[in-house]
Amino acid sequence: MAASPTGGSTPVWDSWHRLHPLSPVVQAGRRILPLVVVLAVPFLSQGSSTKSQTLVDAGLVALAVVAGAAEWLVTRWRIESGVLRIDTGLVRRRTTKLPLSRVQSIDLVRPGTARLLGLAEVRVRSGGSREGDVRLAYLAAERAEHLRDGLLALVRGTHPSSPVSESPIARTSTSRLLVSTPLRGAVLWPTLVAAALLAFGRHLTHGGLVAVATLILLAVGTGAARILSSQYGFEVARTQDGLLIRGGAVGTFTETLALHRIQALRVVEPLLWRPFGWAKLVADVAGGQRRRDEDRSASGRIRTLVPVATRTEVLRVAESIVGPAAREVGTAPPTRARLKAPLSYPLLRAGLLDGYAVSVVGRVRRLTTIIPLAKVQSVRWVQGPVQRRLGLATVHLDAAGGRSTGAALRDRSSEEARELLGRLPTLCAAARRSTPAGPAPLP
Amino acid sequence: MENPAPGDQPGIWSRPNPRLLTLRRGEVGAGAVALLLIGLGLSFTDLAVGAALAVAALLVGGFGLAYVGRRFRSWGYLERVEDLLVRRGVMFERLSVVPYGRMQTVEVTAGPLERSLGLATVQLHTASAASDARIPGLDRSTAADLRDRLVGRGEATAEGL
Numbered sequence: 001m002a003a004s005p006t007g008g009s010t011p012v013w014d015s016w017h018r019l020h021p022l023s024p025v026v027q028a029g030r031r032i033l034p035l036v037v038v039l040a041v042p043f044l045s046q047g048s049s050t051k052s053q054t055l056v057d058a059g060l061v062a063l064a065v066v067a068g069a070a071e072w073l074v075t076r077w078r079i080e081s082g083v084l085r086i087d088t089g090l091v092r093r094r095t096t097k098l099p100l101s102r103v104q105s106i107d108l109v110r111p112g113t114a115r116l117l118g119l120a121e122v123r124v125r126s127g128g129s130r131e132g133d134v135r136l137a138y139l140a141a142e143r144a145e146h147l148r149d150g151l152l153a154l155v156r157g158t159h160p161s162s163p164v165s166e167s168p169i170a171r172t173s174t175s176r177l178l179v180s181t182p183l184r185g186a187v188l189w190p191t192l193v194a195a196a197l198l199a200f201g202r203h204l205t206h207g208g209l210v211a212v213a214t215l216i217l218l219a220v221g222t223g224a225a226r227i228l229s230s231q232y233g234f235e236v237a238r239t240q241d242g243l244l245i246r247g248g249a250v251g252t253f254t255e256t257l258a259l260h261r262i263q264a265l266r267v268v269e270p271l272l273w274r275p276f277g278w279a280k281l282v283a284d285v286a287g288g289q290r291r292r293d294e295d296r297s298a299s300g301r302i303r304t305l306v307p308v309a310t311r312t313e314v315l316r317v318a319e320s321i322v323g324p325a326a327r328e329v330g331t332a333p334p335t336r337a338r339l340k341a342p343l344s345y346p347l348l349r350a351g352l353l354d355g356y357a358v359s360v361v362g363r364v365r366r367l368t369t370i371i372p373l374a375k376v377q378s379v380r381w382v383q384g385p386v387q388r389r390l391g392l393a394t395v396h397l398d399a400a401g402g403r404s405t406g407a408a409l410r411d412r413s414s415e416e417a418r419e420l421l422g423r424l425p426t427l428c429a430a431a432r433r434s435t436p437a438g439p440a441p442l443p
Numbered sequence: 444m445e446n447p448a449p450g451d452q453p454g455i456w457s458r459p460n461p462r463l464l465t466l467r468r469g470e471v472g473a474g475a476v477a478l479l480l481i482g483l484g485l486s487f488t489d490l491a492v493g494a495a496l497a498v499a500a501l502l503v504g505g506f507g508l509a510y511v512g513r514r515f516r517s518w519g520y521l522e523r524v525e526d527l528l529v530r531r532g533v534m535f536e537r538l539s540v541v542p543y544g545r546m547q548t549v550e551v552t553a554g555p556l557e558r559s560l561g562l563a564t565v566q567l568h569t570a571s572a573a574s575d576a577r578i579p580g581l582d583r584s585t586a587a588d589l590r591d592r593l594v595g596r597g598e599a600t601a602e603g604l
Binding site for chain 1 (some may be wrong): 525537538539541542545570573574577587
């Protein structure tokens with residue numbers, strides 16, 4: 001990666017550039033395809049249509065094409081003294097300026113159509129509001145990779161042609177992905193329900209039930225297909241910028257994730273994966289709301305790091321991120337906690353190690369949370385009436401994000417909870433001071 | 444001080460203004476009286492239903508008043524050097540520790556009833572939606588002072604994510 005594809009010369013990004021001339025085609029593909037489908041339905045059902053109807057249809061499609069071309073014409077971008085700037089908009093001009101010092105991550109996204117034409121999208125995120133995100137859709141794939149490396153180098157403050165160190169950590173096995181996907185709760189249970197409905201429907205000759213079952217199967221099928229295509233060939237590697245995540249079957253993506261953005265790591269073991277000893281590793285990531293047109297893995301608060309692997313492999317990946325804390329198994333709550341939480345008691349664990357807190361909760365699926373104390377937003381002590389009678393209490397460590405992020409040290413003895421409550425704020429403050437925070441999000 | 448674990452944090456806990464208790468008692472009382480009046484109205488047509496409602500009103504009023512009193516006594520906050528402690532709850536006792544450096548916004552709100560008694564609620568927000576630090580029933584000047592102090596300390600110790 002040391003030499004740039006254009007003969008070793010340092011690229012010049014500070015003059016105005018345009019997107020790739022074919023990008024309207026990909027953009028339009030998304031817009032026109034539904035349009036064509038809508039227009040084709042009456043055409044096919046009637047067999048033939050009147051001449052004027054065809055003209056109107058063609059006009060609509062042409063309009064969409066022209067709009068795309070116009071957008072391409074008026075869009076240009078450059079990097080001016082450490083700021084990525086994009087001008088766009090035909091009627092309402094819009095200029096987006098993104099200071100590179102605010103950049104949280106730079107991703108390369110290639111939907112199926114873009115891959116077909118050798119194009120790629122560069123997506124630059126700055127955390128904070130979604131207005132802070134910049135998308136360059138699309139550039140020639142080689143140029144996009146080049147720009148990404150250049151931007152990463154600028155963010156890092158090194159020379160763009162300096163080599164990128166990349167050491168792979170984990171790669172997802174395709175066969176395991178294929179076997180594990182149907183065993184996910186979100187796929188398995190609806191399928192069973194649909195199967196039951198079909199069985200009933202056959203006996204009672206209920207057309208309605210069959211239709212519902214078909215709809216469920218359709219939804220589950222597309223969901224499973226989406227999981228498979230986005231997690232196919234999933235790879236994680238360590239670079240000097242943090243984690244590099246790659247994957248995708250039809251459309252592919254390459255994401256960077258700076259380690260300081262990770263608010264918590266979670267090891268999820270669904271019930272039906274546990275006999276196989278499989279687990280998945282996800283990271284809670286600060287900042288950036290999910291946009292409507294992105295799927296969960298590509299953005300948002302949860303990033304998958306390992307879609308499915310053995311628990312040992314998952315822990316190895318976690319260890320490369322948080323160190324020995326990944327091996328911390330924690331201690332079980334006192335036996336009397338069984339009375340309050342009979343189902344989850346066998347799984348409950350909690351422990352502190354080395355600037356990290358580890359908690360294990362769950363009734364049917366085991367959820368292990370590893371949270372860096374430096375990222376803890378607040379500490380909460382809660383004692384319900386049953387816990388009070390049994391001399392138990394729960395200590396929550398809240399992480400940035402929704403209510404479910406963070407770790408719960410559940411049903412510890414009152415004395416331990418009291419001791420944790422006294423000690424944790426000090427430990428968290430010490431961890432905050434010794435860990436540098438990432439760039440602040442745009443206001 | 445019957446709070447087993449959280450109450451024994453060293454320092455002087457501040458409490459909401461007693462007018463908050465007056466407000467809550469008033470709310471419970473109004474509810475009970477409304478129920479009683481409905482019962483009275485119904486007793487002209489059906490004496491049994493009316494009597495049942497009246498008994499219910501008395502029960503609601505009695506238990507409500509006791510609960511509101513305990514709940515009021517459970518509220519408390521303590522400003523420490525680096526963080527704010529807020530405790531509350533009767534059935535579920537809770538204690539939140541929010542470091543000043545983690546505060547993103549401090550909100551002071553006052554509903555119409557609170558305003559009529561010169562009260563306000565101070566709420567702290569962090570980047571986590573689970574952080575739960577709300578102090579109701581503060582005297583309005585106390586609330587404003589607390590807000591200013593918190594904002595000042597937050598600025599002094601602000602941290603990135």
